[in-house]
Amino acid sequence: xxxxxxxxxxxxxxxxxxxxxxxxxxxxxxxxxxxxxxxxxxxxxxxxxxxxxxxxxxxxxxxxxxxxxxxxxxxxxxxxxxxxxxxxxxxx
Numbered sequence: 001x002x003x004x005x006x007x008x009x010x011x012x013x014x015x016x017x018x019x020x021x022x023x024x025x026x027x028x029x030x031x032x033x034x035x036x037x038x039x040x041x042x043x044x045x046x047x048x049x050x051x052x053x054x055x056x057x058x059x060x061x062x063x064x065x066x067x068x069x070x071x072x073x074x075x076x077x078x079x080x081x082x083x084x085x086x087x088x089x090x091x092x
Contacts (some may be wrong), residue, residue, distance in 0.1 A: 001042070001043050001044065001045075001071075001075065001079045001080075002039075002041060002042050002075065002076045002077040002079075003041045003042075003043070003074050003075060003076055004041070004074060004075070004076045005040075005041045005076075007073075007074035007076075008040065008041050010074060011043070011071060011074045014067065014070045014071055014074075015033055018063070018066075018067045019031060019033070021063055022047070022058070022063065022067070025054075025057075025058050025061070025063060026054060026057065027049050027050040027051065027053070027054020027055070027057065027058070028047060028048070028049060028050075028054070028058065029048040029049065029050060030046070030047060030048035031045065031046070031047045031048075032045065032046040032047070033045055033046075034046055041076065048086065052083075055083065
């Protein structure tokens with residue numbers, strides 16, 4: 001997600017306010033916010049969901065709608081989303 005530079009702090013406030021609600025949403029197993037090393041206004045969220053149904057339930061929830069309504073106006077570029085499933089995990 002590429003944000004308008006002047007909106008980064010506001011986005012971080014939205015994430016801080018909603019991160020525990022998202023992480024505790026039924027079926028969410030993991031949530032991270034990642035930041036680009038070189039571009040301070042580019043972020044990604046990384047989340048693991050129990051299954052497609054859990055992710056779809058979140059995407060159609062009031063929580064998602066509220067977070068998205070606050071986040072969407074802060075974008076500089078169109079956001080890109082990927083849905084993947086764990087395929088291979090390499091542990092130390």
